[in-house]
Amino acid sequence: MTERARIERYRPTEIEPRWQARWAELGLYRTDLADTSRPKFYALTMYDYPSGDLHIGHWYAKTPIDAIARFHRMHGENVFMPIGFDAFGLPAENAAIKNRVNPRTWTMANIDKMRSQLRSMGASFDWSAEVVTCEPEYYRWNQWLFLEFLKAGLAYRQKSAVDWCPNDGTLAREQVEGTDRHCWRCGALVEKRELDQWYLRVTRYADELLNFEGLGWPDPVRIMQTNWIGRSEGAEVTFTTAPSAHHPGGAPLRVFTTRPDTLFGATFMVVAPEHPLVASLTAPERKAEVDAYLAQAAARTEIDRLAADREKTGVALGADAINPVNEARIPIFVADYVLGSYGTGAIMAVPAHDERDFDFATRFGLPIVKVVMPADGDPEAAVASAFVEHSADEVLVNSGTFSGRPAGEALTEIVAWLAERDAGQPTVTYRLRDWGFSRQRFWGTPIPVIHCERCGIVPVPKGDLPVLLPDTVDYAGSGVNPLTRDAAFLNVSCPTCAGPAQRESDTMDTFMDSSWYWFRYLSPHRDDGPIDPALVKRWTPVDQYTGGAEHAVLHLLYSREITKMMRDIGLVEQDEPFLRLFNQGQILGADGERMSKSRGNVQDPDDLVARYGADTIRLFLMFMGPWDQGGPWSSTGIGGVHRFLNRIWTLALDPNGLEGGDPDAGKLPPGEDAARAERSIRMAAHRTLRVVTEEYAGFRFNTMVAHLMELANTLFRYRGTEVAAGPAWNEAIGLILLMLAPAAPHISDELWNRRRAASGAPESSIHLEAWPAVDTSASATETREVPIQVNGKVRDRVTVPAGIDQAELERLVLARDRIREVLAGRTPERVIHAGGRLVNLVVREP
């Protein structure tokens, strides 16, 4: 124990800031983007919204990708790992309204704080590439891109329904919370409002977005995006309105259906409340009732409308439509279970074969006609519930000349029949909608157009960009966009006719910012264009992207869309932004809920760093479990990881020390001489190197740490013995520090250099070292232990030479006392050699 007192203790809080400063001084993580001598590796972690405080979840997300970046650097790759801030967004406006400050002030202060917190992680970010999206040098290029999209017909303006809070005005979709769809700020129920909005024409890419070929993305994300895009194959069928006293008839009424084979079963039609024909089809005597229904539907919250178990409502218009296949006259209803925004906003209702139509028909006493059934079914049997199966042996009934045809074939035949008569054709429909891009918010990128009474919508000339947000902002205590009251901002002269005109006061959805930021990282200050084409060509797509799965159909979809749009305006050549994606799990509060200040369950990393140091926290976060799993925060076990680093410290600096407490301290394991011990040490070290290498590459950080712990435990057994500090020992210490370097960068550099100094070598960062190579001769074993099973139960085990053949092994096994005892005279019927891993003797039970 006097030995122990001699070495300095592990003091992370002294070591860590020193190395962070040293790495910055050496410019270790400043990437030379022009260096083509090494393969490139673009590592990207989703940038953060500067909410003010880093919590442990930020570290959980960033530590492993930093380890991966470091791992790749050690493999000789030119690694670029930038960082930035997603700086536009609503919390800044809330804070601004509450504290009467400019959102910029609040945002920039938060960014400063987060920068220093992020630096305390010791991550190898290239800060020289930092992007802050609320800076004009960034959002100027949002505007530039928007103008290009406008020119290419990829952006357009349209009147449509948006979510509207009676107190706070327009809300973005993500600002509507809960199943009852209330305003996230004031709690009021959200309604729909018709507003002129900008859209990006992303539906153009629907089919292309379904193609994930060549992308290493997690299946759940691909499936979520695929479902979100919602490709649906079917047919558009044109019904015709029937003439009546109030309506001339003959107007086409188009529907989309995935089941044209059920066309003969259509017994009524339903149009959405927004359908353009509602007004002209409504009979005068039904007008009051229809109007009342429309008003009610408009006021209804979305969730009411969409709740699947809600009882169907609707009103008859007092008009009929004619079915093109059989000239049948069927009544037309308006009902809000039909959505104006999907398909054609109108459906043919086939109650026998669609559950929703069945419910509606039952409620309103409408006829139900069966047209598809199993080949051996009874066509006249009453329909008790909608039959929607699609199996091979179904046939059509009650379907004119198509009766008796197999349903699958009839589907194609009916569409062909319709097409010949100009009454329909095959159609593909998608759930995906164009991207509603306008936000009635101050703290975002101003949309660069001008409204001129004479010239209409005029794009701001590119030379006039950026359209700057005003420096001063007066919220007047409300959530209404202050830009709409800012005369200095609004009133401009038309770029075309020089007459009086008004600036657009809408800003862009902040998801625009995050949809191309990784391109900008490559040239964050470039002022002659959004990107550097040569660097983009060399460095993108991103090789490894990491972030939360909550962005599956938001940021991760928008980014793919914008990449394709940038390609189509000739800016980039790639089709996809991110080659490989990993979704890390989310760290929840100790209560199992999402960490948030309001819940008071936020774990601040600063406290933990002060107590244990960054390396312990980094390692602990990796050790907790698989990275894609996340889970509730618990600091239980952090001491074990800290202890492990202390043991590394002791092994590296005090190999000959002896601990009291171990009766065998300083003695080689029984039966081992020095030569054997050295072989054991080399074998353990090189075997660990082999698996740890695979585990870093496979993102299995928890077992990577476990294997390093195992190696440390092995070395500890040899501490104080005659082989401690010998060549094998020193090699093993070197290897363990190199393996630890990506995960615990500070302590590994400290120990690496203390050992260098002890041998008179000059300082040189461990992070400039190459990843070591496995010595396969060292890791090979001479003997192995083979478990012996009898009828699948382990009854014995035998140690045999590594190269033993099956016959010899079998002879040894059968000769063993224990096995003869268990066999009790029986002869095995079969002997299974499971690839040398195990022997299983199969005997008949007595």
Added chain:
RNA sequence: GCCGAAGUGGCGGAACCGGCAGACGCGGCGGACUUAAAAUCCGUUGCCCGCGAGGGCGUGUGGGUUCGAUCCCCACCUUCGGCACCA
């Protein structure tokens, strides 16, 4: 309702391709060191029976395939995430 992920000791988790279930760590128990405590170190620790050698049970539940199943198949149960009248 539909789609997806997951259920393993007291706890976090491991077992990568169907081959020793429980690596590694926490916690517990016992010990060494200490006047004592902390720190450190060593041993032990799935459950049940047994003094012991050993035996039985055991990966959400019930079946199945196999010499052998945490892993594959079928049917359920539970938890979490996403979508939710998309014709």
